[in-house]
Amino acid sequence: MTFHLNAFLMGVGHHEAAWRHPRTTATDVLDVAHFQNLGRIAERGKLDSIFFADGLAAGPRIERNTLTIFEPITLLSAIAAVTDRVGLIATASTSYNEPFNLARKFASLDHISGGRAGWNIVTSANAEEAFNFGLDARPEHAKRYERAGEFVDVALALWDSWEDDAIVLDEEAGRFADPTKVHAIDHEGERFRVRGPLNSPRSVQGRPLLVQAGSSEAGKEFAAQHAEAVFTAQRTVEEGVAFYRDLKSRLAKYGRAEHDLKVLPGLVPFIAETQEAARALEQEFTDLISPDYALRQLSTLLGVDLTEHALDAPLPPLPSESQIEGGKSRFTLVKELAENEQLTVRELIGKLGGGRGHRTFAGTPEQVADELQTWFEAGAADGFNIMPPYLPGGLEDFVDQVVPILQERGLFRTDYESSTLRGHYGLGHAENRHTAHPVAVGA
Amino acid sequence: MTFHLNAFLMGVGHHEAAWRHPRTTATDVLDVAHFQNLGRIAERGKLDSIFFADGLAAGPRIERNTLTIFEPITLLSAIAAVTDRVGLIATASTSYNEPFNLARKFASLDHISGGRAGWNIVTSANAEEAFNFGLDARPEHAKRYERAGEFVDVALALWDSWEDDAIVLDEEAGRFADPTKVHAIDHEGERFRVRGPLNSPRSVQGRPLLVQAGSSEAGKEFAAQHAEAVFTAQRTVEEGVAFYRDLKSRLAKYGRAEHDLKVLPGLVPFIAETQEAARALEQEFTDLISPDYALRQLSTLLGVDLTEHALDAPLPPLPSESQIEGGKSRFTLVKELAENEQLTVRELIGKLGGGRGHRTFAGTPEQVADELQTWFEAGAADGFNIMPPYLPGGLEDFVDQVVPILQERGLFRTDYESSTLRGHYGLGHAENRHTAHPVAVGA
Known part of the structure; x- marks a missing residue:
């Protein structure tokens, strides 16, 4: 059994202060050549895919960081042009797009890349x-997830x-x-009416x-119904196993098998x-975090104004997840982290700086490989979402130092076996509904 | 004085039967390498730009041709990756996009290409x-143009x-x-409410x-207010001069100078x-047109069902432009062509096959250069929208045989002078409103 590796790439690194560290070149955030280079590095490591997140507002990042300068599909098309095999996953929103346009764009990227497009919904x-x-x-x-469900139906x-x-x-x-x-699709739903067909023939995948x-809950149910890979933030092997079992157990009712969905917990490795x-390297990055920026970001994440809060005090009482309309699971993860480890605000900010809630791990290449193997063999993961804290160096170190160990241990492919x-x-x-053979109900 | 050249590229050529001709490879319509090659050829010819049109429906093209397989911005990003200088113009709709998303995509393409993005509105x-x-x-x-006006205001x-x-x-x-x-933009209009700022910093251009x-009329007024280049279908020098003068005369009331807008009539050259x-080459292409497909396309264009109409009879009486809700100017152009030249339906289809209303010209490289020079010197054009009937050969012939003649005559640049x-x-x-010096009212 081998596992899967996705490189989650963001600007010059996931750590919010990455652009200030001497290991990065801040102007790279605006340079397509930097991102094309990352694609090539990932491909050198035979990684399954690279992934760019996105957000549709500048938000509070303006002063301290700008994470989403390039629209991901447009960026990935430029990366497709200089790579051959690595998968190309882009975030796109079901709330602020039209299904016809988005289906078209992903079909285009899939044609252009020869079958390497992925959509993080x-x-x-x-x-x-x-x-x-x-x-x-x-x-x-709830309304967002209702729209997402119908959106995906139309796109499919x-x-x-x-x-x-x-x-x-x-x-x-x-x-x-x-x-x-x-075929026309003649979709007449609650939120969308789309006649079709798409103005692009069937793509490679x-x-x-x-x-x-x-x-x-809504996210997990949605994933069980539609997703083929899930990025998730899990802080311990035990939590990882519980999440993995929970998600896999939901698949059967949609007529899906466990291997139809790959669970990929995030890891921010300092190598x-x-x-x-x-550890000293991680500390260098932590020391570069700007507390006032971090307080604003934490306020947005938790829905509580912490901008005047004392850094060395514990968090104030937080609302319950049901009162949150934003990212519910991230909220709960951070709340539990702060409460279980009794962290001050300053300590919490340090923990979050690297991966915004994802697990940070500092160690030797052997130790990183051990960590991944432990999680995989414990049944907490089908693979991992590697989130380099700084770029390109953090990805290069993973690809050149950790991947060879994984390959030696037989945990990761030594070459691509698919295009x-x-x-x-x-x-x-992917079967086409118009030509598929009959399958079990719900599939 | 020199003029400008845009290459308007479509599949394996503008002629609707291009994919059937031995000079093309039909599978190229699905091959990004073909389109990247076209970008490189245009750049070899020092052309100002390449352009891809788009439509958001498969429409009646399914059986006979598929012209818009790739979403143009995504495609141009992959072409940007293999070119350095040539401009990259994409059609995008103001009726079926959100201004925030489209502004972001063009900003991304402009960043990725180093300042080469253009939007055909x-x-x-x-x-x-x-x-x-x-x-x-x-x-x-009228409603579409109202929305377009507000859309462009928001995007700007x-x-x-x-x-x-x-x-x-x-x-x-x-x-x-x-x-x-x-800066937030705090736009509160009839159709859009957008707070901003964009989630992408100022791009190169x-x-x-x-x-x-x-x-x-609405189109010309919109162009006079916003456009910096106009693609237009004009069949004679006289009509070209009249259109050119008409459009340029509308600029002053928006505080713009004549050189702020470049008029580019289309030409479909058989070389x-x-x-x-x-002429024999052109005839080969005409002979490949499928009449039943052409009748359906003509029906769509004219808003009259001609699918059962006799091919060798003249057109039936047509409605007036004011009764048309589609492309008004294209309707009138075709109507006048048919009426002025007293064409049968078959003859009209032949004339339209190459350029859907644009002027077709068959001649030697010298003759094509003469034609362009005549139009330019008569004051009908600031440059031309070259629409190769087949690709890549039709573009290669233009770049390698016509461009050198234009360069010798001092009509076209011998190298790029800008990036x-x-x-x-x-x-x-492009001045930024937040830092621009005060200018005349309306500018």
Whole structure:
């Protein structure tokens, strides 16, 4: 058994102060060549995929960091042009797009990349985003997921609207495509009315790999129904195993098997020759965190104004998850972290600086490999979402120092065995509803 | 004085039967390498730009041709990765996008390409498109232009929301950007409410080059107010001069100078060593047109069902332009062509096959150069929208055989003198409203 590796890439690194550290070049955040280089490094390591998150508002990041300068699909197309195998996953919102446009864009990326497109489906939890799309507040959590469900239904129907062999290219007869193999979708739903077909023939993978990252009840149910890979933040092996079992146990009722969905917990690795050096490196980054920026970011995350709060005091009492309309699972993760470890605000900020709630691990390449193996063998993961704290160095160290150890241990591929993203994740060809063989109810 | 050249690229050529001709490879319509190659050829010819049109419905093209497989911004990003100088213009709709998302995408393409992005602003005249976005019919012509006007206002405000020097990158002070140079836009209009700022700093050009192609009254007024380049279909020098004068005369009331807007009539060139050979080549393509497909396309264009109409009879009486809700100027152009030249339906289809209303010209490289020079010197054009009937050969012949003649005559640049699309078209830096010097009212 081998596992999967995704590189979650963000600016010059996940650590919020990464751009200030001597190991990065701050201007790289604006340089497409930097991102193309990251794609090449990931491919050198035979990683399954790279991933760019997104948000549709500048938000409070303006002063201290700007994480989402490039729209991810546009960026990944430029990276597709300089890579051959690595998968290309982009976040896109179901709340602030039209399904026809988004289905088209992912079909385009899949055509352009030769079958390497993936969609991280988000419902856009941030109120700042709502203000850019004519709303006075973010839509409620439940409403967002309702829209996401119908949105995905429409997108899936559009991606199936051209059968795999609809393009005929019969030059003699002057027959470009076979219209009997191209289908209107005639979707008439609560939120969308879309006639179709898509204005793009079936792409290499049929449709992008579907990825999801919300861990609320609604998020987990959505993932169980639709997702093929799940990014998740888990802080201990025990929590990881519980989440893994929980999610996998929900698949059967949608007619899906356990191997149809890959669970990928996040890890922010600080890598150095000795554990001491790795910890010192992490501390260098922690020391660069700006407390006033971190307080503002924490306030947004928790829905409580902490900007005047004393840094060395514990957190004030927090609301319960049910009162939160934003990212519910992230809220609960941070709340539990602060309460269980009895952290002061300053300590909490330090813990969050690297991965905004994801697990940070400082160690030697061997120790990082051990960690991943432990989680994998404990049944907490099908693979990992590697979040380098600084870039490109943090990705290079992982690829050049950790990946070879994983390969030696037989835990990770030594070369690509597939040309598509779905193939890397061990998923079969996406069946088209118009030509699929009958399957069990609910599949 | 020199002129400008845009290559308008479509699949394996503008001629609807191009994919059936031995000079093309039909599978190229699905191959990003083909489109990247076209970008490189255009750059070899020092062309100002390449352009991809778009439509948001498969429409009646399924059986005979598929012209818009790739979403243009995504495609141009992959072309940006393999070119350095040529401008990259994409059609995008104001009727079926959100201004925040589209402004972001063009900002991304401008960052990624180093200042080469251009936006051909369309209002989506086709009813088939409306059905993919929850509507029962296309919005009225006037309503579409009202929305387009507000859409462009919002996009321009978003592109100005970051001042040119808002990014500070002061690593010592931990100051990524200067928040006093990043502005909310607080747009509250009839159709859009957008708070801003954009989630992307000011791009190389400040904003994309704005292009427009509608020639109805509303279209011309919109162009005079916003466009920096206009693609237009004109069949004679006299009509070209009249259109050119008409459009330029509208600029003053918006505080703009004549050189602020470049007029680019379309030309579909069939190029060969002799005029006879060029005409024979054109005839080869005409002979490949499928009449039943052409009748359906003509029906859509004219809003009259011609699918049962006799091919060798003249057109039936047509409605007036005011009764048309689709592309008004294209309707009138085709109507006048058919009536003035007393064409049968078959003859009209032949004339339209190459360029859907644009002027087709068959001749030697010298003759094509003469034609362009005549139009330019008569005051009908600031440059040309070259629409190769087949690809890549039709573009290669133009670049390798016609461009050198234009260069010898001093009509076209022998090398790029700028690194940006705005620069190629002789337009100055796009001023930011927050830092611009006071200018005349209306500017």
